[in-house]
Amino acid sequence: MIPDSFIQDLLARVDIVDLVDGYVPLKKAGANYAACCPFHNEKSPSFTVSPTKQFYHCFGCGAHGTAISFVMEYQGLGFVDAVKDLATRAGMQVPESEGRSFNDEKQGQTRTLIEVMARAAQYYKDQLKRSPKAIEYCKKRGLSGEIAARYGMGYAPEGWQNLQEVFPNYNADELKAAGLVIENEAGRRYDRFRDRLMIPIINPKGDIIAFGGRIIDQGEPKYLNSPETPLFEKGRELFGLPQARQALRETDTAIVTEGYMDVIALAQNGVGNAVATLGTATTATHVTKLLRQVDRVVFCFDGDNAGRKAAWRALENSLEALADNKRLAFIFLPQEHDPDSYIREFGKEQFDRQVTQAMPLSDFLLRELAQRCDLTSSEGKAQLIYEAKPLLLKLPTPLLRLQLVKRLAEASGFVQSEVERLCELKSYTPAAPPKAKRTAPSLTRNLLRIVLHKPKLAAQLPIDLLPDTPERPALIRLHDLVVGASQEASSYAALREQLRGLPEEGIIENAASELLALPFDEEGAEAEFRDTLEKLQEGGQKRAFAELQAKAQQFGVAGLSAAEKQAYIQLLTNRGNRS
Structure with missing residues (x-):
């Protein structure tokens, strides 16, 4: 857990306009900035960023949030990783909820390992340029220099201790921790990767966290990946995700393959939206990460029995990550083909047809079960x-x-x-239609809009006076957040992060989108706030009078309690004074 106070400080220090503009060029549009949405395909800009409120909203697809939300969605990161990323940019150190800093030693180790991996990657790239055998292998597979550069490809030469050339202290702990060397029982070290085409595995921040090595001549294993290290967890990482990001947005589809050479071959032939798992079955984390960025994931494994088993495991592990607006599908290539060989033999157009006609998850699930x-x-x-x-x-x-x-x-x-x-499933019962509200929700809706413009006003909301409208829970939540804040609420963005995951998040997010679409008088906000409260009070008095009058007509004045009689007389007096 990260303290709310740190989140507020972070959002106050990060300018969302500068952040978004670093990924998507923004243009001034009145008081705000606009661009074509990075989260869906569109020709005219509907993605708007507010510099005063420090949030973004797309009127096309509904994408909405703060600087933290943008990093999460654009880079496919979780909340904590997104906060760490922004904190690094802002020169801040993320504290734990108890007030202690994250382990400095661990952070130092991570930085050191990242530096070690970068040096090793550069060494491998230099060796590829010097190796006629490795260059010939790349040409044989139809790989261009552009693709090799895009994926940072290199070559680990034959020999046992070649990395000593770039790491004079070959016995350094970091080399073993990074998975670059192996230490045998006698304590002797040697390079993990030898005579292999080297493929760096990059995280969303662009850091090299692992390597995949493909044997060039005959030998086993054909593919060798880095072991799990402090930088690399196989079940969480996908090869090629950073390189595929633009194509993912353009196609709204991710193609998942079993190996990095499949991804590279597809990219070489014009299919840039492919990623690969790394020596492990597809996990729910993999699928969740992809479904943050696209609405459709297509699994394309080898056409043999092993590929079909991998597809079934992917289905089983993907179910929990599904949503009704997301789709999973499966491509089953001819048995003698994998994605690499298929696209090289039949070309992009035929492969695209396979993606378009991929078998939906429901059909695959029922077919496999029926065959058993x-x-x-x-x-x-x-x-x-x-x-x-x-x-x-x-x-x-x-x-x-x-x-x-x-x-x-x-x-x-x-x-x-x-x-x-x-199957112990609850039958679906249509929800009962909502009861008609006796008061127009426009007053509470307007209150919500004013409070999102001026969060400090939420502390002045008279909770007991709020009528039962859809906005009431959201107004109460905002009131409680502002009253309980250790410092003055400064912006919608700060409140928005405190609302993450709460039931009221949706209605507040929807109301916040109106901040960009409707004009608002900043200077007259407090006067409008007081005027709206007066109208609510008048409406409340009318409802109370109507209820007491109906009871008095039914049971007589004697049927009212002493408190009700006093309230009835006071309301009658007020009505007389106004008339």
Whole structure:
């Protein structure tokens, strides 16, 4: 956990206009700045950045947030990593919630290992230029110098201790910690990578965190990756993600392959939106990271049995990361092909057709389950539901789950309600329509807009006076945040980060988008705030009088309590004075 006070200081120090402009060129548009949205395809700019409120909003796709949100979405980082990234830019050190700094020694080790990896990568790149054998291998695979440079490719020459040339202290702990050398039982060291084409693995910040090595001649293993290190966790990283970022935004599709040579071959042939897992099965973390940036993920593994098993593992591990507005699909190439060989033989157009026609997750799931069961027998139909149950329970998407349940019912002969009961799924019941509000929500909506412009006014909100409208919970939440703040609330951006993950986040985000679309009188904000409260008070008095009058007419004045009688008389007096 990172203290709210640090988040507020960080957002006050980082200018979102400078930040966004470093990724997407912004143009002045009145009081704000505009650009074509980096999160979806569009021809005319609908992405707006507010320098006064320090947030962005896209009127096309709805992308919205602070500087932290932008780094999370653009770079595919989690919240903590995004805060660390911005803090580094701002020259700040991220504290822990208890007030202690993150371990300085660990941070120092990370910086040292990153420097070590960068030096090794440069050494490998220099060796590639000097090796006719490695150059010939790249040409044979159809790789251009441009692609080699784009992916930072290099060559680890034959021999046991070549890295000693660039690291004179070959026994340094950092070389082993970075996974560049191996130490045998006798304590003797040697280079991990020898006679291999070297592919750097880069994190979203552009740091080299690991290497993949492809053997050039015959030998095993064909592919050798760095071990897990303080920099590198296989289940979290995807090869080629930084290089693919622009193509991901343009296509809104990510293609996941099994190996980095597949990614490089696809890029060489004009398919730039491919990434690869790194010696491990696709994880939910991989899929979540990709679905932050695209709406569709297509898995394209080898056409053999191993590839099909990898595809099924990817399906199982992806279910929990799905949303109803996201799609997963699968390409099954001919058995003798992998993505590399397929695109080299058949070309980009045919490969693009495979991506477009990829099998949807639902079809793959049902096909695989049906192949495991004998659907001509009662036992096989029962097994189908048994095999489907754990997969359905993983799905967080009610609409897709409902479709799968219907198709499972058709295939098994059970009725839909029986499948839901057997799989312990809650039946979908349409939500009851909301009750009509007796007061126009425009007053509370206007209050919410004023408070988001002037957060300090939230402390003056009369909670008991707020009518039961959709904005009421959000106004109460803002009131509590501002009242409980250790320092004066300075901006919407500061409040927005405190709202992350809370139930009121959506309605406040929606109202904040109006800050960019509707004119607002900054100087008259407090007067408008007081005027709105007076109107709410008048409305509250009218409702109270109507309720007491109805009760008095039904039961007589004697039917009112002493407090109700006093309130009724006071309201009658007020109405008389106004008339």
